[in-house]
Amino acid sequence: MLFILLIFILQFFGLKILVGSLTSSVIFYKINLIDPFAFLEVSIATRSVTVILLLSLIPVIVIYLVFGRAFCGWVCPFDFIFKLIGKLSPHSKRETRLIRGNGFGNVKSGINKWLLVVAFIVLALIIKVPIFTRYISHNTNLFRAMSSLSGIIKSMSYALDEFLFSISMIILLVAFEYFFPRKWCRSFCPVGKIYGLFNKISLIKLKFENSEMCKECFVCQIKCYMGVPLHEFILKSKERNGKVSGRFIDCIYCGECVLACEKIQEGVSSIKISLK
Structure with missing residues (x-):
């Protein structure tokens, strides 16, 4: 940047x-x-x-x-x-948002x-x-x-x-x-x-794997300042063995969710930003 x-x-x-x-x-x-x-x-x-x-x-x-x-x-x-x-604002403290939907909310x-x-x-x-x-x-x-x-x-x-x-x-x-x-x-x-519309067809997308390691703490959701519905995405991915599209209009692929997951799981993340 x-x-x-x-x-x-x-x-x-x-x-x-x-x-x-x-x-x-x-x-x-x-x-x-x-x-x-x-x-x-x-x-x-x-x-x-x-x-x-x-x-x-x-x-x-x-x-x-x-x-x-x-x-x-x-x-x-x-x-x-x-x-x-965000580091200075007292309004930036986020609580887990259990948002419904796959991009459009x-x-x-x-x-x-x-x-x-x-x-x-x-x-x-x-x-x-x-x-x-x-x-x-x-x-x-x-x-x-x-x-x-x-x-x-x-x-x-x-x-x-x-x-x-x-x-x-x-x-x-x-x-x-x-x-x-x-x-x-x-x-x-x-x-x-x-730009968010391109997320629906772009080569890069969110991917959920290593489901057995996920503790469902949803720290990834807390860290997501764009309000992407990661909670629902993870639960659906677990139910369907990862066969859920991680294509969210509001996702900017900043990697905050990946870093949060790595920290909780000690270096291994269940959430990936990957090519199609």
Whole structure:
């Protein structure tokens, strides 16, 4: 995560390996990349799909067909930031959540989590502006703030209003995270929701094995800050000899459940993150 962020930061010092942000970027001035939700929102707002935009989407789709929503756990810098906030916030103490469902949760919860995604798409259609991608996206604001900060340090021209807006949005998100840990990631972030769909078909998935060693302590569930229904997954896996799909929309393959299981079982985990 920090390595990828460092490569992006290098562009502000003249070394342009990756130019842009995690929303839209260019590698070595040759390969264009665009986030799937940004592609969807921009295409609807502009009422068009260009060849360049479409070609920019293909490499990203290929990546997520392999890794699913691993972006949120291994690339997005806010996962790291939110972990730090979680250590400071008194609201981050989690109790075991025995959540029903295999990714979508119960019907009502699943629908509510997609309302914001639909709202941004409808707004893009009506006002012809990609509101989330341009103004609200945490990654857009982070990289826009870094770009402005680079201009300040180098005494170059920069837009003060854009800098103040982006910093304000980041502060608001950090404050929200302090009081409502991971609520943004679990329920509101449209980018994460779109990535989560890839979990249903990606090569990487959760796998439960060594069932005889599982003590059903469900520490894995406690450690899962994304609210993945590991309790139900484990019990069903035991009943069906592991023949249960571990494809959860909210799973970001961070590995917290694996590490928790290894600690309890002294180095051996019943939960694996494995290729198909």
